[in-house]
Amino acid sequence: MDSDLQAENQALRRQLDSLLREARNNEEKMRRFDQLEHRLIGARSMAELLSLLLNDYRQAFGIDAVSMVLLDRDDEASRMLDAERHRHEGPNHHEPAPLDGLTLLPSIAPIAPLFQGQLHQPWLGPFNEQRHRPLFGAPHAAPHRAPQATLASVALLPLSRHGELIGSLHFGSSDPSRYERGAGTQLLERLAAIVSVCLDSALNQERLKLAGLTDMLTGVHNRRYFEHRCLIEIAQARRYRHDLACLFLDLDHFKAINDRHGHPAGDEVLRSIGHLIQSQLRLGDTIARFGGEEFVVLLPQAPLQHAREIAERIRASIAARALLLPSGEFIPATVSVGLAMLERAPEGSREPDDKQALALRLVDAADQALYRAKAEGRNRVVLSSEPRIQALSA
Numbered sequence: 001m002d003s004d005l006q007a008e009n010q011a012l013r014r015q016l017d018s019l020l021r022e023a024r025n026n027e028e029k030m031r032r033f034d035q036l037e038h039r040l041i042g043a044r045s046m047a048e049l050l051s052l053l054l055n056d057y058r059q060a061f062g063i064d065a066v067s068m069v070l071l072d073r074d075d076e077a078s079r080m081l082d083a084e085r086h087r088h089e090g091p092n093h094h095e096p097a098p099l100d101g102l103t104l105l106p107s108i109a110p111i112a113p114l115f116q117g118q119l120h121q122p123w124l125g126p127f128n129e130q131r132h133r134p135l136f137g138a139p140h141a142a143p144h145r146a147p148q149a150t151l152a153s154v155a156l157l158p159l160s161r162h163g164e165l166i167g168s169l170h171f172g173s174s175d176p177s178r179y180e181r182g183a184g185t186q187l188l189e190r191l192a193a194i195v196s197v198c199l200d201s202a203l204n205q206e207r208l209k210l211a212g213l214t215d216m217l218t219g220v221h222n223r224r225y226f227e228h229r230c231l232i233e234i235a236q237a238r239r240y241r242h243d244l245a246c247l248f249l250d251l252d253h254f255k256a257i258n259d260r261h262g263h264p265a266g267d268e269v270l271r272s273i274g275h276l277i278q279s280q281l282r283l284g285d286t287i288a289r290f291g292g293e294e295f296v297v298l299l300p301q302a303p304l305q306h307a308r309e310i311a312e313r314i315r316a317s318i319a320a321r322a323l324l325l326p327s328g329e330f331i332p333a334t335v336s337v338g339l340a341m342l343e344r345a346p347e348g349s350r351e352p353d354d355k356q357a358l359a360l361r362l363v364d365a366a367d368q369a370l371y372r373a374k375a376e377g378r379n380r381v382v383l384s385s386e387p388r389i390q391a392l393s394a
């Protein structure tokens, strides 16, 4: 009898221990979840938010695979991430974490069938190669990451705002019982709701930042962005020892255009000129409206001959094209262009090396050249009389 009681006692104790262990595990899990939640809410940029989910969350909870799909209508999110990456460039910033596992889609159609209208309900269940592999990518897709474990179960979280699907977050595990149909999804639902709100607010914050860096009339960058970007390009040119060209462009006789056709027509001309210049540039080049009827362009990795050709191409493309107004009227326009170069100093020379000072000299030299282009008859490209501003490599 005694031994029966003892055995029962021991069984109860084991049960209690296991319950206590589970409670402690849950408590620890909640603590990690809370911590992550605070970091998500405190994320200062879209990239930081995405990296928390794709990198930190995976590590904190020992998940084998994490991936995410985001709706990116009009390339808004990709442009924002691009802008953030540029803000991180320069000597005083650390490299942003890679965002492996992120897919930006122009339409939500490929993921909508996963949720069948259930915008608040995560889907848990066995991994299906055909349906789920496209969400996680090939097992060896990222060469610098450990090969992905064979997945056995998945949790798919719909991300939604204002009743619309805006993306989805996917967790994969090699453990078939980790994400089981019918299991509680309270924490995952809470995570999806927080991520959705954070994404929305990160997008809004980025929109505000971009609005402050864009010229409202022409849609190209504004002077503030240019001044910031110029320092980054100078740092890059010095670090990687390549040339940097700066073009200063000004519309010819723009006052006469305004006087003859009216201010709104003048605005239309400015918009067209912005687009025409942009259409002649590469992705890594920068164009900004400097003010009034002046534009500036930065051409990284462009030696003098190449920069001269691009400047000439821009000038010719504008001169060749009378601008068509909505009224059906044609307005001929030309631009004058000043060109200045920042080039690598020969070994051993002692040139001023301050980025800010170099930026001012570069833009000023291009501006001086522009004045000469105007004086020499307009509709032409003139090279600065200080053609080679030399920068010591960093």
Ligand SMILES: Nc1nc2c(ncn2[C@@H]2O[C@H](COP(=O)(O)OP(=O)(O)OP(=O)(O)O)[C@@H](O)[C@H]2O)c(=O)[nH]1
Pocket: 217, 250, 251, 252, 253, 254, 255, 256, 258, 262, 263, 264, 265, 266, 267, 270, 291, 292, 293, 374, 378
């Ligand atoms: N429509 C319009 N006009 C602008 C804007 N900003 C500046 N301007 C006009 O641009 C004109 C610039 O005139 P000026 O500096 O005399 O130069 P210009 O007539 O282009 O002559 P040159 O530069 O010497 O060839 C002025 O009439 C400004 O009113 C703008 O945003 N929209």
